[in-house]
Amino acid sequence: xxxxxxxxxxxxxxxxxxxxxxxxxxxxxxxxxxxxxxxxxxxxxxxxxxxxxxxxxxxxxxxxxxxxxxxxxxxxxxxxxxxxxxxxxxxxxxxxxxxxxxxxxxxxxxxxxxxxxxxxxxxxxxxxxxxxxxxxxxxxxxxxxxxxxxxxxxxxxxxxxxxxxxxxxxxxxxxxxxxxxxxxxxxxxxxxxxxxxxxxxxxxxxxxxxxxxxxxxxxxxxxxxxxxxxxxxxxxxxxxxxxxxxxxxxxxxxxxxxxxxxxxxxxxxxxxxxxxxxxxxxxxxxxxxxxxxxxxxxxxxxxxxxxxxxxxxxxxxxx
Amino acid sequence: xxxxxxxxxxxxxxxxxxxxxxxxxxxxxxxxxxxxxxxxxxxxxxxxxxxxxxxxxxxxxxxxxxxxxxxxxxxxxxxxxxxxxxxxxxxxxxxxxxxxxxxxxxxxxxxxxxxxxxxxxxxxxxxxxxxxxxxxxxxxxxxxxxxxxxxxxxxxxxxxxxxxxxxxxxxxxxxxxxxxxxxxxxxxxxxxxxxxxxxxxxxxxxxxxxxxxxxxxxxxxxxxxxxxxxxxxxxxxxxxxxxxxxxxxxxxxxxxxxxxxxxxxxxxxxxxxxxxxxxxxxx
Numbered sequence: 001x002x003x004x005x006x007x008x009x010x011x012x013x014x015x016x017x018x019x020x021x022x023x024x025x026x027x028x029x030x031x032x033x034x035x036x037x038x039x040x041x042x043x044x045x046x047x048x049x050x051x052x053x054x055x056x057x058x059x060x061x062x063x064x065x066x067x068x069x070x071x072x073x074x075x076x077x078x079x080x081x082x083x084x085x086x087x088x089x090x091x092x093x094x095x096x097x098x099x100x101x102x103x104x105x106x107x108x109x110x111x112x113x114x115x116x117x118x119x120x121x122x123x124x125x126x127x128x129x130x131x132x133x134x135x136x137x138x139x140x141x142x143x144x145x146x147x148x149x150x151x152x153x154x155x156x157x158x159x160x161x162x163x164x165x166x167x168x169x170x171x172x173x174x175x176x177x178x179x180x181x182x183x184x185x186x187x188x189x190x191x192x193x194x195x196x197x198x199x200x201x202x203x204x205x206x207x208x209x210x211x212x213x214x215x216x217x218x219x220x221x222x223x224x225x226x227x228x229x230x231x232x233x234x235x236x237x238x239x240x241x242x243x244x245x246x247x248x249x250x251x252x253x254x255x256x257x258x259x260x261x262x263x264x265x266x267x268x269x270x271x272x273x274x275x276x277x278x279x280x281x282x283x284x285x286x287x288x289x290x291x292x293x294x295x296x297x298x299x300x301x302x303x304x305x306x307x308x309x310x311x312x313x314x315x316x317x318x319x
Numbered sequence: 320x321x322x323x324x325x326x327x328x329x330x331x332x333x334x335x336x337x338x339x340x341x342x343x344x345x346x347x348x349x350x351x352x353x354x355x356x357x358x359x360x361x362x363x364x365x366x367x368x369x370x371x372x373x374x375x376x377x378x379x380x381x382x383x384x385x386x387x388x389x390x391x392x393x394x395x396x397x398x399x400x401x402x403x404x405x406x407x408x409x410x411x412x413x414x415x416x417x418x419x420x421x422x423x424x425x426x427x428x429x430x431x432x433x434x435x436x437x438x439x440x441x442x443x444x445x446x447x448x449x450x451x452x453x454x455x456x457x458x459x460x461x462x463x464x465x466x467x468x469x470x471x472x473x474x475x476x477x478x479x480x481x482x483x484x485x486x487x488x489x490x491x492x493x494x495x496x497x498x499x500x501x502x503x504x505x506x507x508x509x510x511x512x513x514x515x516x517x518x519x520x521x522x523x524x525x526x527x528x529x530x531x532x533x534x535x536x537x538x539x540x541x542x543x544x545x546x547x548x549x550x551x552x553x554x555x556x557x558x559x560x561x562x563x564x565x566x567x568x569x570x571x572x573x574x575x576x577x578x579x580x581x582x583x584x585x586x587x588x589x590x591x592x593x594x595x596x597x598x599x600x601x602x
Contacts, residue, residue: 014419015419015422015423015426018419018420018423019423019424019426022420022423022424023432023435026432026435026436140566140569140570140573141562141566143565143569144512144516144561144562144563144564144565144566144569145558145561145562145565146516146519146520146523146539146558146561146562148520148523148539149539149554149557149558149561149562150558152539152542152543152554152558153554153555153558156551156554253425253426261520264524275434276434276524279434279435287435291432291435295426298426299426302426
């Protein structure tokens with residue numbers, strides 16, 4: 001299995017290269033190019049100073065040459081460069097923000113799974129009945145719900161009016177090491193992210209379960225007199241979990257995208273918040289770093305999903 | 320069915336609403352400046368911080384939303400179909416290179432990419448935004464079409480076409496693509512909703528439709544201003560409009576999928592298999 005994981009990790013390197021090349025090209029080829037970016041952070045400079053800075057940062061070179069230096073720096077020194085905004089190493093900036101994003105995504109995935117899997121299975125068992133219809137309708141509504149809107153609504157109701165939860169941020173003043181306080185701040189963001197991802201998971205689990213329920217071995221299980229509960233939990237669920245696990249990997253890009261939005265709305269100091277503010281500040285190296293780390297997260301998520309796949313289904317071998 | 324009715328209602332409202340409700344969406348009412356009005360007979364959806372009529376803004380916002388939704392969908396579908404068809408028909412190394420690129424583009428939060436491109440190009444024109452959304456959301460379609468083409472390629476009628484002397488281009492355009500279109504129609508329907516969601520997200524961040532042009536995302540952004548804290552209608556209206564529109568197109572897509580006899584179990588989750596970009600914006 002270790003060999004399999006190693007092969008997969010090696011195999012994902014070209015993928016990451018393609019991702020970074022695309023990002024670099026998009027940024028480098030954009031009208032005005034990166035040099036135009038300096039227009040904002042370098043206001044008040046004389047033209048000569050400006051030229052000097054552009055040359056210093058290497059922005060006068062074509063994008064592929066810049067990309068080459070960026071890659072060289074990454075491979076040889078493990079460095080993603082320095083932020084244009086505060087000159088701190090990009091890696092340090094991102095690592096400082098990563099925990100919040102991971103907590104948000106992790107907790108909300110757990111919450112979503114805990115609710116969506118039983119709901120999806122039950123809806124499949126009761127297919128066409130009232131419960132199924134209601135849950136399916138709710139799923140469609142939740143699917144169309146803009147994450148930022150839901151976030152704003154929850155803030156308005158539960159933070160502004162009811163005052164049950166804090167408005168924004170990840171910790172109260174002077175409480176940065178208090179775990180309960182941190183969780184308290186994460187409740188609304190996690191609920192927001194879970195609500196919008198619930199729809200896909202529930203629908204997926206439902207159709208997977210319906211498919212398995214039609215399989216001959218389920219009929220056999222019923223025929224030999226097993227209770228409904230045993231048939232569903234032991235025979236159906238285990239088989240119907242497989243497609244859902246695949247979704248775990250597939251949904252990561254959208255989860256990360258959603259998390260970025262939520263961080264923005266709730267002012268959570270995570271990677272997405274850093275990303276959006278860096279984009280606005282034209283902090284080129286930080287944006288590049290976040291793109292790379294996001295891609296690594298996605299690739300790692302897919303790998304974990306594949307490994308989990310085999311853990312649930314002994315028929316699958318790594319080879 | 321419900322999806323079709325709802326979608327038609329929204330399209331009609333966008334087309335004819337502004338003709339019937341002839342209140343300017345951008346005229347600032349100085350008497351109401353800084354004093355948003357709750358819904359009333361004069362302003363059925365109230366007014367915003369600048370005294371502008373919310374109903375009118377909502378109707379014009381619907382026009383913009385649908386315009387973006389449809390045109391970006393057409394760009395993505397056209398590009399994705401051609402890309403997927405070429406990849407599927409060519410096979411071999413070209414196919415692997417093309418699909419690897421798709422994998423790469425699917426592997427990172429495209430919403431973040433869109434924000435980055437939007438902000439860095441510094442171009443907030445509507446056409447640019449539509450182009451960017453379209454060009455960053457074709458990957459799901461490309462995969463669908465490729466899969467269809469690959470299974471069609473081996474079928475007898477293609478062999479027959481080749482036997483009577485049809486060239487590769489003709490086979491691609493006249494035989495492969497038309498026969499692969501059923502799942503594309505479903506994907507196209509879902510894409511409209513997804514694009515509207517992305518556009519709303521961009522406008523919400525101030526990167527989309529620029530003021531004073533009304534847009535649903537922009538209305539929501541305005542509603543966050545501290546000056547309008549006790550005006551829940553400003554928050555509720557644009558959100559409900561977005562939810563209803565998305566609901567309409569996902570139900571319609573689901574209905575089409577069943578009607579076109581796509582394997583419901585295999586891919587049958589509205590919006591899930593077809594690259595949930597929009598929900599990157601939102602999910």
